[in-house]
Amino acid sequence: MTSTQTRTDAGLANGLRISVSRLARRLRVERAGDLAESGLSDTQITVLAVLERKIAMSPGELAEHEKVQPPSMTRVITALEERGLVQRAPHLTDRRQVVLTVTDEGKRLVNQLRRRRDAWLAMRLRGLTQQERETLRAAAPILEKLSQA
Amino acid sequence: MTSTQTRTDAGLANGLRISVSRLARRLRVERAGDLAESGLSDTQITVLAVLERKIAMSPGELAEHEKVQPPSMTRVITALEERGLVQRAPHLTDRRQVVLTVTDEGKRLVNQLRRRRDAWLAMRLRGLTQQERETLRAAAPILEKLSQA
DNA sequence: TATTGTTATACTCTATAACTATA
């Protein structure tokens, strides 16, 4: 299975899809420990991380961004707020809207989780040759581009 | 975000983790349509695909492979059997065990889903330069290696 | 009348605990 044919373009699509999906799955499994330890669900962590980067989003924007329905996002936000990780505040001009921001404690947690997630992969990367790391360095932005709309 | 620092080794881990996770997520979203259309859940499709490649596995082996508990796998298998996609048969020597095989209809469905999943990525790959595709061709087996234990 | 967000409720998937059959 490791040597999936990637010579043809169709073969490349198949091989790349499998290897990317498999590594992503492994990354998820590796962070499962942190997930359990933090007591937050997968979506909760993702939302917290999004908010930490792009500040002051509304629940509606977040729901669309994360491809979940608004009521589901309400529950996620409520859970995060009860843990003191995010804060709801009224919108300045439109009082129907809610503005969300990450608390200092939320920021601390996000950065802690982020570092831990990178740690596993960084360790595995050290087991590669210099040449292989160069290849991945070149591939990363291309993978990023592929995922964009 | 696209130009995540990948120059340092720590930066590479972070950039690679993000790009791989994001593309995998995109691949999941893109196949969500097929998933809904087939009426099968994510795990059901995965199990069917595993069985189609490595024939005659037992429920217990599958549960371990997919990192779910045995009762969960029982439900997955039952659902697939009711759809006529897999078949349960008694083990030849140990009558406690169950042997699973994919039916012809199951094989047809797996191959159909597989082709459709590759189609989206193949289309995106055609939008890259020849040079970029070469880089990904070189990267795929390295990503595969990273995900191995 | 349209929108933003929430509450009420139901469904899907997975887990733990208890049980049956076989080794």
Added chain:
DNA sequence: TATAGTTATAGAGTATAACAATA
């Protein structure tokens, strides 16, 4: 007594429908 699988039951997460407040 241990193992393979199943049944019974509960919990987590998300969805749809109905509702409240504001534009």
